[in-house]
Structure formats: structure tokens, C-alpha cells
Amino acid sequence: MTETGELDSTNTRGAVSVWATAQAAPATQRSGRFHPDSVKHPAKMLPAIAAHAIAGYTRPGDLVMDPMCGIGTTLVEALHLGRRAVGVEYETHWAEIARANTDLAHTAGIDLPAAVYQGDARKLPTLLPDNLRGQVDLVITSPPYGDSTHGQVRTKPGEGVRKTNHRYGAVLDRGNLANVGIGRLLSGFTKILTGAAEYLKPGGHVVITARPWRQHAELIDLPTHIITCATLAGLIPVERCVALLGRLADDDIIARSSFFQRDFIVKNREGGLPVHLIAHEDVIVLQRPEKCSGSRKLKNFQNEPEWSSVPFGPTGARVGSEPGESAA
């Protein structure tokens, strides 16, 4: 890595496909950079994963976009690495927290633009300014993982173990892709990637983190499904990496798993299913083709204004909410 956090192309020592992204505990990684309420989001990306991807696939001054930005981890890390940031989040509450988090980076003296739009990322053109088309260097995101959110665990005398903060928003709101079945999640995510690709520069990268989950005993291989979604969206797979969620020790990986994750493994093993504790995220890296197939798209890229003319300031726009898709 160089001093600015970029991977040095002449030095391949750090350029391995296993990313040591959990050497520090999640709380330590977030310390001082995130609003205290950020902890309540059920499925945050580890800041070190976002930072590693942003450092590897962009340069200072580049524009990073996350169409499902949650509390804005990717946006905050982009700002701290000297990149500009734009995000979209469906839930009003998380969008507000994401703005609070990018505001914190500005308070810390970072003078780079960041904007968070609230709405359904399946309709990006209705949310984002038109002049962002073809301007984004990196799309980095993470879809909801079905039921396997992190949440927090509380134990109270007489109440046993209780899980809290494991929901994104209203359970019946199917505009949030966390609340739909795998088929709708994948078709929705394909729509999001197809829309996001329009905002990427030709040759720009897309980094998606995901992990498999189990529905009863069945393995839902989300990372592999995501490669299919991205290919349908016209993106080209270029890398598949692993971001560790456990700490690398001398000759071991020390898992940083939750009570429920460990409990799930113990119960399955007792039931005869030799499942393993997940200690990593899959990282899928794709690229928008250098040459666009449609002449309309090429024309759009040519006359785009610079970021500086985008009508929102460094503390981010507050646009009206986009009604979610009604429950089907």
C-alpha cells in the first residue's frame, strides 16, 4: 500500500485475494467515525473491507457510489481515503444515520462532497441527478442477506437470550429487499446493478460483498447467484476474493462470531450436519466493459458535466422520500 492507501502496482506483497480485514474488532474500526446509533443497523459492512476495496480500485478524488448504503460505511471510508461519495438507502432512518456519519467526516475536516439519497435503488434514475451518469469510478455495495442479520444479543434474568436490532425496517414492506424471498431479492438486485452500471465510467469497477446463508438445512449460495445477477446487468466478473471476518493469528483464524451464529453451528452439528462457522465475506469484483454496446450510452458519456456542477453541497442532499414498492 502507498501512503494514500492505494495498492502499489509494483509491489504485489499486499495484493492477495484474502483480505485481512478483521485484525481490529468492528467497534474499534468504527470508533470516532460513526454515530452511536449506527450500531443498531443489523448488517453493516466492516469498515476495513470497504477501505481495502476503495484503496484498491480507486484513486484519491474518484467518486464512489453505494446504492444500498445502510448507515453509510462505504461512504465514510471513501471520504477518509480522499474520495467523493454518493449513496442510496431505502429506509429513511438508515439514510439519516448515513448522513449523520458523512457529516461526522466533514466535521473531522474532510472537505469532499458526499450525498445520501433515500429511496428504492431499483429506480436509481428517479433518485440520482442525471449528470452523475458515467461519472462513478467504483460501485461498492452489499445486498441484504435474507434472515442472517447480525443484530445484538441481550440476556435478562427470567427472559433468557433476546435478539435486538436484527431488522432493517417494517417487516411487511417488500420495497426493502431484506423482506422478500430469494427470487425477488435476486431480480431486485439485478435491477439495482443494471441501473448502477449506467452511472459507472466505462472500465469502472463494482465490488459486492455477500455470504451464503442457510434456510433450514439448505445452503443458499448468494455469492454465486450474485455473479449471475451482475452478468445479467452487463458487468464482467474480474476477481473473487475473501474478506476475513475473523482475526488472523500466527497459525489460526480467531472467529468474531455472534452468539446466534455459534449456537446455530453447535445445534446443526449435534443434529449430524457438519456445518462450519462462517469467518469471511465473499468479495465479488466486476467491471463495466470499456466499450458500451449501445451508441445511446456512448453519447451520454460524452457530454457529462463535472461533479462540481452537481446541484448538492458537501454535506449531502436531503431529497424527498421515494415511496416503497407496496407489499405484493
Ligand SMILES: C[S@@+](CC[C@H](N)C(=O)[O-])C[C@H]1O[C@@H](n2cnc3c(N)ncnc32)[C@H](O)[C@@H]1O
Ligand atoms: C447489507 S445492508 C448494507 C449495509 C451497509 N453496507 C452498511 O455498512 O451500513 C443492505 C441495505 O440495503 C437496504 N435496502 C434494501 N432494499 C433496498 C432498496 N430497494 N433500495 C435501497 N436500499 C435497499 C437495506 O435497508 C439495508 O440497509
